[in-house]
Amino acid sequence: MIDNKCGKCNGTGWVINNRNGKEFASRCECQKREQVLNKGEKANIPLRFLGAELDGYEPDPKNPSQERAKKKIKSFIEDYPAVSEGLLLQGSIGLGKTRLLCSIGFELIKKMNIDVYYIDWNDLVREMKTGEDHSSRDFYAINQLINRLIGVELLLFDELGASHVSPWVYDNIYYLINKRYNHKKIIVCATNFYDNPSEGKESLTQRIGDRIRSRLHEVTRVIEINGNDRRLEI
Numbered sequence: 001m002i003d004n005k006c007g008k009c010n011g012t013g014w015v016i017n018n019r020n021g022k023e024f025a026s027r028c029e030c031q032k033r034e035q036v037l038n039k040g041e042k043a044n045i046p047l048r049f050l051g052a053e054l055d056g057y058e059p060d061p062k063n064p065s066q067e068r069a070k071k072k073i074k075s076f077i078e079d080y081p082a083v084s085e086g087l088l089l090q091g092s093i094g095l096g097k098t099r100l101l102c103s104i105g106f107e108l109i110k111k112m113n114i115d116v117y118y119i120d121w122n123d124l125v126r127e128m129k130t131g132e133d134h135s136s137r138d139f140y141a142i143n144q145l146i147n148r149l150i151g152v153e154l155l156l157f158d159e160l161g162a163s164h165v166s167p168w169v170y171d172n173i174y175y176l177i178n179k180r181y182n183h184k185k186i187i188v189c190a191t192n193f194y195d196n197p198s199e200g201k202e203s204l205t206q207r208i209g210d211r212i213r214s215r216l217h218e219v220t221r222v223i224e225i226n227g228n229d230r231r232l233e234i
């Protein structure tokens with residue numbers, strides 16, 4: 001799918017190069033972007049953030065935590081796969097965490113063509129809920145999804161703790177995170193809940209429980225993002 005005709009290849013997808021007097025054709029850069037976007041789509045990255053580059057994230061100068069977050073994410077992408085732990089982005093709603101999460105996926109597909117999968121807590125819970133009612137339990141579908149989330153090289157797990165879950169669903173999410181932990185697989189998460197929230201607000205542990213929080217503690221580094229809801233400021 002080529003929207004606007006590319007100036008380099010005139011929309012053909014191929015460019016002619018000349019090396020040592022010999023001409024040869026190679027894929028145009030615009031095609032590479034298409035391939036990355038296709039892969040991002042297969043990785044379940046929301047359309048809204050498909051192709052979101054990290055550079056496009058503009059930190060609010062009033063909140064230095066945003067610039068710090070961007071820098072840390074940039075080095076994570078640069079260092080990958082030589083990273084020993086994943087990331088856990090903590091910040092209240094509207095600070096662009098989902099966008100940042102998707103950028104990590106997009107940039108790493110672009111850089112190394114790695115296998116990525118994006119999942120949102122509520123979507124995962126909804127999928128698994130079909131397994132709670134014995135009569136309609138579809139273990140095959142649930143197992144398939146969980147195995148995909150365990151097997152993928154990089155898991156982007158958004159909206160951690162967005163809803164309270166039943167013990168059965170909880171056990172499944174723990175199983176997934178624990179399996180990845182055992183296989184030393186990198187996970188990058190985002191959540192609206194802080195470890196040390198302001199008075200009267202629930203903490204991340206209250207939302208996702210001790211077991212999951214402590215596993216994540218071992219496999220991710222916290223990046224805290226503060227500020228006002230960006231969507232309201234525009």
Ligand SMILES: [Zn+2]
Nearest residue numbers: 006009028030
């Ligand atoms: Zn082109």
